[in-house]
Amino acid sequence: MALIIRSSAIHAAGCYTTGPIRKGTQVVEYTGPRITKEIADEKYENSPTTYLFGVGDGSTVIDGHGTAMFINHSCDPNCETEEIDGRVWIMAIRNIAAGEELTYDYYLYDGDEDEARCNCGAENCRKSMYSPEEIRRRARAASKKAVHKTASNGRRAKKHSR
Numbered sequence: 010m011a012l013i014i015r016s017s018a019i020h021a022a023g024c025y026t027t028g029p030i031r032k033g034t035q036v037v038e039y040t041g042p043r044i045t046k047e048i049a050d051e052k053y054e055n056s057p058t059t060y061l062f063g064v065g066d067g068s069t070v071i072d073g074h075g076t077a078m079f080i081n082h083s084c085d086p087n088c089e090t091e092e093i094d095g096r097v098w099i100m101a102i103r104n105i106a107a108g109e110e111l112t113y114d115y116y117l118y119d120g121d122e123d124e125a126r127c128n129c130g131a132e133n134c135r136k137s138m139y140s141p142e143e144i145r146r147r148a149r150a151a152s153k154k155a156v157h158k159t160a161s162n163g164r165r166a167k168k169h170s171r
């Protein structure tokens with residue numbers, strides 16, 4: 010089994026397997042330098058694309074570099090990630106056929122304003138790469154913001170009305 014990177018229908022480039030992979034296989038490690046969350050936030054403050062993977066309690070992140078960083082998100086994935094002795098592995102959660110694109114659920118958290126829209130095309134697609142908990146948290150934050158916006162819009166509208 011070899012993994013190749015080529016263009017993907019889901020997003021930009023994706024990671025494909027040239028051979029079949031059996032369910033339960035430890036497919037590839039999520040590699041890259043380990044940096045603190047603070048340094049990552051600083052380094053990627055203005056970057057729309059990051060490949061950060063939180064490990065342990067999340068104070069350390071892997072700054073993705075290598076094959077695994079190309080694996081796209083799907084809401085109906087064929088892999089999942091598992092932390093084993095501080096290392097992050099992509100594991101097959103079902104049998105995968107040769108030529109299939111590898112995917113796992115990103116369960117993004119701690120994002121900024123970006124909505125991380127999902128285009129995976131799965132029937133159960135939740136339209137976002139954020140974790141369900143993060144979607145709920147962001148919805149609460151957004152509804153708070155919406156109230157503020159409505160109030161100021163109201164004021165502005167009044168000012169400009171004739």
Ligand SMILES: [Zn+2]
Nearest residue numbers: 084127129134
């Ligand atoms: Zn999706």
